[in-house]
Amino acid sequence: MIVxxxxxxxxxxxxxxxxxxxxxxELYLLTQNPRLATPLEASNFWGFFEKEGISVKVDSASSPxxxxxxxxxxxxxxxIADQELASRLSRLTKRWKRVCVVAVKREEGAPIKxxxxxxxxxxxxxxxxxxxxxxxxxxNYGTELLKDPAVLYYLTGERExxxxxxxxxxxxxxxx
Numbered sequence: 001m002i003v004x005x006x007x008x009x010x011x012x013x014x015x016x017x018x019x020x021x022x023x024x025x026e027l028y029l030l031t032q033n034p035r036l037a038t039p040l041e042a043s044n045f046w047g048f049f050e051k052e053g054i055s056v057k058v059d060s061a062s063s064p065x066x067x068x069x070x071x072x073x074x075x076x077x078x079x080i081a082d083q084e085l086a087s088r089l090s091r092l093t094k095r096w097k098r099v100c101v102v103a104v105k106r107e108e109g110a111p112i113k114x115x116x117x118x119x120x121x122x123x124x125x126x127x128x129x130x131x132x133x134x135x136x137x138x139x140n141y142g143t144e145l146l147k148d149p150a151v152l153y154y155l156t157g158e159r160e161x162x163x164x165x166x167x168x169x170x171x172x173x174x175x176x
Contacts, residue, residue, distance in 0.1 A: 024053055024055050025053060025054045025055070025131055026054070026057065027056050027057070027077060028075045028077060029056060029057070029058050029076065029077075029078040029079065029135075030059050030060070030061065030067060030076045030079050030080075031058065031059070031060045031080040032060070032061060032064065032067055032080065032085065033060060036060075036102070036117060037058040037060065037080070038155060038156060038161070038166065039139050039140075039141075039143045039146060039166055040056055040058055040139060040142055041058070041155055042141075042145040042146055043141045043142040043145070044056055044138075045155065046145060048137075049134070049138055052134045052137075054131065056135070056138065059076075064084075064085050067081070068085075068089075071089075076122070077122045077124060078119065078122070078135060079120045080102060080103070080117055080118070080120075082105075082116065082117050082118075083115065083117075086098055086118045089120065094123075097120060097121055097126060098118045098119075098120050099121055099132075099136070099169065099172075100118065100169035100172060101116055101117070101119075101167055101169075102117055102118065102139065102166065102169055103116075103117040103165065103166050104117070105117065106163055107163070108163075119136075119139070121135075139168070139169050140168045143168050146161075146166060
């Protein structure tokens with residue numbers, strides 16, 4: 001059998017592409033609000049996750065009940081949820097663990113209320129420390145990118161995220 005050079009190169013490049021895609025880890029994250037995923041979108045857009053060899057897929061739920069129903073799918077290994085939902089999950093199951101505070105939302109009205117949002121991960125992700133560290137670094141990189149108003153405007157069409165302060169993932173210190 002005689003194979004010409006172009007065909008051989010095409011086959012080899014196709015195999016390399018398949019191997020590189022196959023070797024990429026996937027991480028599924030669920031949020032209560034699509035605006036909370038903006039740092040991950042920024043990191044993804046600037047190629048951080050691609051360089052790290054992960055594919056981050058983000059979904060959002062329209063209500064807390066829908067979020068709980070979606071969590072029943074085993075594919076989600078990370079979650080961004082408010083304090084109420086995080087506490088509810090902690091009562092329902094021990095599989096979800098709080099990692100850090102990622103956002104604070106100020107709500108209108110008197111007195112001013114503050115809602116805290118957490119990054120929670122499934123127990124299995126805690127054991128894959130390399131993947132967890134890459135997720136946290138990607139989040140932190142995205143929050144840095146969003147300090148540039150041009151980046152924020154490009155990703156969201158807004159000049160600022162009103163009412164939400166996105167924070168770097170540094171722990172569970174809630175006094176921010």
